[in-house]
Amino acid sequence: MQNFIYYAPTKVYFGKDTHKNVGEIIKGYGFGKIMMQYGKSSIKRSGLYDDVIKSLKDSGIEVVEMGGVEPNPKLEFIREAVRIAKEESVEMILAVGGGSVIDSSKFTAAGAVSNCDVWDFPTRKREVKEALPVGTILTISAAGSEMSANAVMTNMEENMKRGYGCDSFRCLFSILNPELTYSVSKYQTACGIVDIMAHTMERYFTPVEPTPITDGIAESILRTVIESGRVLMDKPDDYDARANIMWASSLSHNNLTSCGRENFLAVHQLEHALSGEYDQVAHGAGLAVLYPAWARYIYRLNIPRFAQFARNVWGVERKDDESAAIEGIERMEKFFEFIEMPSRISDFGLGEVSAERLADLCTYGRKRTVRSFEELDYDIIKEIFESCL
Amino acid sequence: MQNFIYYAPTKVYFGKDTHKNVGEIIKGYGFGKIMMQYGKSSIKRSGLYDDVIKSLKDSGIEVVEMGGVEPNPKLEFIREAVRIAKEESVEMILAVGGGSVIDSSKFTAAGAVSNCDVWDFPTRKREVKEALPVGTILTISAAGSEMSANAVMTNMEENMKRGYGCDSFRCLFSILNPELTYSVSKYQTACGIVDIMAHTMERYFTPVEPTPITDGIAESILRTVIESGRVLMDKPDDYDARANIMWASSLSHNNLTSCGRENFLAVHQLEHALSGEYDQVAHGAGLAVLYPAWARYIYRLNIPRFAQFARNVWGVERKDDESAAIEGIERMEKFFEFIEMPSRISDFGLGEVSAERLADLCTYGRKRTVRSFEELDYDIIKEIFESCL
Numbered sequence: 001m002q003n004f005i006y007y008a009p010t011k012v013y014f015g016k017d018t019h020k021n022v023g024e025i026i027k028g029y030g031f032g033k034i035m036m037q038y039g040k041s042s043i044k045r046s047g048l049y050d051d052v053i054k055s056l057k058d059s060g061i062e063v064v065e066m067g068g069v070e071p072n073p074k075l076e077f078i079r080e081a082v083r084i085a086k087e088e089s090v091e092m093i094l095a096v097g098g099g100s101v102i103d104s105s106k107f108t109a110a111g112a113v114s115n116c117d118v119w120d121f122p123t124r125k126r127e128v129k130e131a132l133p134v135g136t137i138l139t140i141s142a143a144g145s146e147m148s149a150n151a152v153m154t155n156m157e158e159n160m161k162r163g164y165g166c167d168s169f170r171c172l173f174s175i176l177n178p179e180l181t182y183s184v185s186k187y188q189t190a191c192g193i194v195d196i197m198a199h200t201m202e203r204y205f206t207p208v209e210p211t212p213i214t215d216g217i218a219e220s221i222l223r224t225v226i227e228s229g230r231v232l233m234d235k236p237d238d239y240d241a242r243a244n245i246m247w248a249s250s251l252s253h254n255n256l257t258s259c260g261r262e263n264f265l266a267v268h269q270l271e272h273a274l275s276g277e278y279d280q281v282a283h284g285a286g287l288a289v290l291y292p293a294w295a296r297y298i299y300r301l302n303i304p305r306f307a308q309f310a311r312n313v314w315g316v317e318r319k320d321d322e323s324a325a326i327e328g329i330e331r332m333e334k335f336f337e338f339i340e341m342p343s344r345i346s347d348f349g350l351g352e353v354s355a356e357r358l359a360d361l362c363t364y365g366r367k368r369t370v371r372s373f374e375e376l377d378y379d380i381i382k383e384i385f386e387s388c389l
Numbered sequence: 390m391q392n393f394i395y396y397a398p399t400k401v402y403f404g405k406d407t408h409k410n411v412g413e414i415i416k417g418y419g420f421g422k423i424m425m426q427y428g429k430s431s432i433k434r435s436g437l438y439d440d441v442i443k444s445l446k447d448s449g450i451e452v453v454e455m456g457g458v459e460p461n462p463k464l465e466f467i468r469e470a471v472r473i474a475k476e477e478s479v480e481m482i483l484a485v486g487g488g489s490v491i492d493s494s495k496f497t498a499a500g501a502v503s504n505c506d507v508w509d510f511p512t513r514k515r516e517v518k519e520a521l522p523v524g525t526i527l528t529i530s531a532a533g534s535e536m537s538a539n540a541v542m543t544n545m546e547e548n549m550k551r552g553y554g555c556d557s558f559r560c561l562f563s564i565l566n567p568e569l570t571y572s573v574s575k576y577q578t579a580c581g582i583v584d585i586m587a588h589t590m591e592r593y594f595t596p597v598e599p600t601p602i603t604d605g606i607a608e609s610i611l612r613t614v615i616e617s618g619r620v621l622m623d624k625p626d627d628y629d630a631r632a633n634i635m636w637a638s639s640l641s642h643n644n645l646t647s648c649g650r651e652n653f654l655a656v657h658q659l660e661h662a663l664s665g666e667y668d669q670v671a672h673g674a675g676l677a678v679l680y681p682a683w684a685r686y687i688y689r690l691n692i693p694r695f696a697q698f699a700r701n702v703w704g705v706e707r708k709d710d711e712s713a714a715i716e717g718i719e720r721m722e723k724f725f726e727f728i729e730m731p732s733r734i735s736d737f738g739l740g741e742v743s744a745e746r747l748a749d750l751c752t753y754g755r756k757r758t759v760r761s762f763e764e765l766d767y768d769i770i771k772e773i774f775e776s777c778l
Contacts, residue, residue: 001632003404008397014648015392210629212616213636216609224601240599243390247602247648256645259403259636 001211001260008254010147011173014247016239018177019137020051023059025173026092026135033062035090037081037105039069039097043139046183052096052137064088066108069097072154072161073104078118082111085132092133092172099143103151105134106169119155122162133172139180141246142192142284144199144253146174161276176250178242186233190339191284193229193245196252197222198287202265203258205298205305207373211260218257219312221248226313229339266372267294270381273362278350285348288341292333293388294372297380299325301373345389355385390600390649397643399536400562403636405628407566408526409440411483412448414562415524422451424479426470426494428458428486432528435572441485441526453477455497458486461543461550462493467507471500474521481522481561488532492540494523495558508544511551522561528569530635531581531673533588533642535563550665565639567631575622579728580673582618582634585641586611587676591654592647594687594694596762600649607646608701610637615702618728655761656683659770662751667739674737677730681722682777683761686769688714690762734778744774 013025026034036052043049056063066081085093085108093112095105109131111118120126136146145151149170152163184192204218225248228241235241251257271286299306303321310316310328318324337343345353359382362370369375376384402414415423425441432438445452455470474482474497482501484494498520500507509515525535534540539554573581593607614637617630624630640646660675688695692710699705699717707713726732734742748771751759758764765773 001404001629001636003407004401006401006403009400011398012393012395014395015390018392212613212633213609213640216612217606220602220605220609223605227601240390243649244601247390251602260632 002208002262004259006255006259007149007167008147008170008256010171010254012147012176012250013173014176015243016177016179018175019048019180020055022052022094022135022137022175023055023057023061025175026056026061026094027059029092029133029172031061031091031133033064033088033090034092034094035064035066035081035085035088035108036094036096037066037069037101037108038095039067039101042183043096046180048096048137048139048180064090069101069104071100072152073100073107075119075153075155075157078104078107078111078153081108082118085112090132092135095134095136096139098138098140099145102134102136102138102143102145102171103153105136106131106145106151107153107164108132109134110168118153122153122164128164128166128168131168134169135172136174137180138174138176138246138249140184140188140192141181141242141249142188142195144196144249146171146176147250147254149255150253161272174250176246178239178246181242181246182237184236186236186340187282189232189236189245190229190288190341191282192249193225193339194284194288194291194336194341196225196245196249198267198291199252200225200248200257201291201309202267203261203263204309205302205373206262206264207302208261214257214259214261215308215312217251219309221252221257222313224248226335229335233339264371266370266376267291269370270294270362270384273358274345277358277361278348280350281348285342288336289343289345289347289388290384292329292336292343293384295329295332296387297384298373299329343388345385353389355382355389358382358385391597391651393648395644395648396538396556397536397559397645399560399643401536401565401639402562403565404632405566405568407564408437408569409444411441411524411526411564412444412446412450414564415445415450415481415483416448418481418522418561420450420480420522422453422477422479423481423483424453424455424470424474424477424497425483425485426455426458426490426497427484428456428490431572432485435569437485437526437528437569453479458490458493460489461541462489462496464508464542464544464546467493467496467500467542470497471507474501479521481524484523484525485528487527487529488534491523491525491527491532491534491560492542494525495520495534495540496542496553497521498523499557507542511542511553517553517555517557520557523558524561525563526569527563527565527635527638529573529577529581530570530631530638531577531584533585533638535560535565536639536643538644539642550661563639565635567628567635570631570635571626573625575625575729577671578621578625578634579618579677579730580671581638582614582728583673583677583680583725583730585614585634585638587656587673587680588641589614589637589646590680590698591656592650592652593698594691594762595651595653596691597650603646603648603650604697604701606640608698610641610646611702613637615724618724622728653760655759655765656680658759659683659751659773662747663734666747666750667737669739670737674731677725678732678734678736678777679773681718681725681732682773684718684721685776686773687762688718732777734774742778744771744778747771747774
């Protein structure tokens, strides 16, 4: 087991109707004026907007609204939010939405108490030393931003998506009501499932032994997500399945699943090249294509680990490690098919896609390698992309 | 899955040599003057005291020492610590030791910012609304106080041991170096193992279904503690085994293992009657006697749950649920024997022990029942005590 720091201070309010207490919760922290960020009109259609506003008003909380956060939140929007947050002297940011709304809120929270441009943070010109508190009401289980230390944003002018992570990006509280995810489409639900699984697997497939508690937690999360994912394909309003996936979303990315291990996020780096280049590729769907492709290349370097994954996550019973490992990867592919995810890049209908171009993007023009069981260089990454074109 | 609140904000610094950074860590929070509590002379013999003092001095931290915390920390000591903490205007409390030192520090931290007597807290005359921050350097894996919201203390005048729990009792940080537990005796190690298992099982054996992630986490903790416990009986300085047990100690009692479930702590309540009456009974050893006795009485009320426990924790392969459940309890008993814990109350050599007297203490003179799969009343509790006299 490696030395580690574990810090997940977010207070989680989990369960039915919990979002209706948001006003009381915020009042309990002593805040009187907040900024509320949200995305498009879906929270208005669902009635969530009305519930939240009512609860805030009932508790006497003054609200500055910033609706319209887009997927892969945009720098321009965040700059405007920072300006208004300063002008209005809001005391915290409430994010009502998914990962993009939360990430936008985190950067806004950091910008609101600094004098630099918010783009300075992800470009590492400045460090985030403090930020306003951020609370969330989560509406989609996927990114894990509700408990993680991370956020991403996009600079459209420079066509760059960049991330940042720090303790100040840990949310003060997160309200997780599984019922709010009933209306998430089958496709987005499946994308979220793959993202959650990838957050867990990226920390699982690293060369540190033994970490039995962390392994057991990861395997439990994966088994549960798979089982609940199967249920949700037919019954999108199954409370327990939605609840399992939502709790898995938070635990998969709050670092509980990497205690004592390394955390490579290798396949995420491959996928960022794909969805960075092709806006129509959803992150989770990209991961569904690339995870098996990466696994088929890499498993040879740690067959016992992939065999453990096959047996403890997928229930593979083969005695021979290598054939167990391969069957585990096959079952993962079949599960991704079952939840109607693409299995090849061609499934996205992007026309001619160049593995060379993707490998070039992923390695910043052959300037870096990607850390995995071995360093993945341009040639290896190209080979992985080629294998799933 | 039930609604739940999860809040475990303690920052954990886990691993080798981490205690040598305590000065830097405290300085990072901006504290200049602290109170350091510890127990008897063992931390001086081991060299830990010198390491800690050196680190604090090197970082320019002023230290007010309060050595001499006793097991089941005493009200008189805590009152004196509160007086000195106020007089010296210390900004935080550093607990170097096990559960008793941490609990003493938590009550001191609450007392130092209030005007009432600290005994008012556990007797529910006053609420803990705030407390100084508490940091820990843990030296024994058992009580879980390093991440829990709880603390206990003893009033010798009134012969009462009482507990209290609140968010302010969550430690600011906990330094967990498994090497510091190498010198813990075989007996104390075993007592700690039983305590950790009990913290997990008390949350596992409650009538809420389904909570598959929480179950998987609990089962993983239990399997790991059992396996590592076996190793430690022969190799007290096995780093990974000590590390597993230490991380299990923290996760078993920080409420991660009760997310979505109820949390009865039924057997703890039986045990408090036993070790409350007989000072020579160690808490963990008392639990080792009472857990199987309770389980043999209660398993009939939820045979599938006990069968799941048998299969997923102990590897029992029987197909029939009831015989699997019974074999699981038998394996637990055998494991407690293997780690040289007592199996009957008579093993403590207490002379004549009255089951009536213990049941009377446990029910506060038949004034309360103990919540479990059914309400345990005086008669049932007496029967459980009788079964393991």
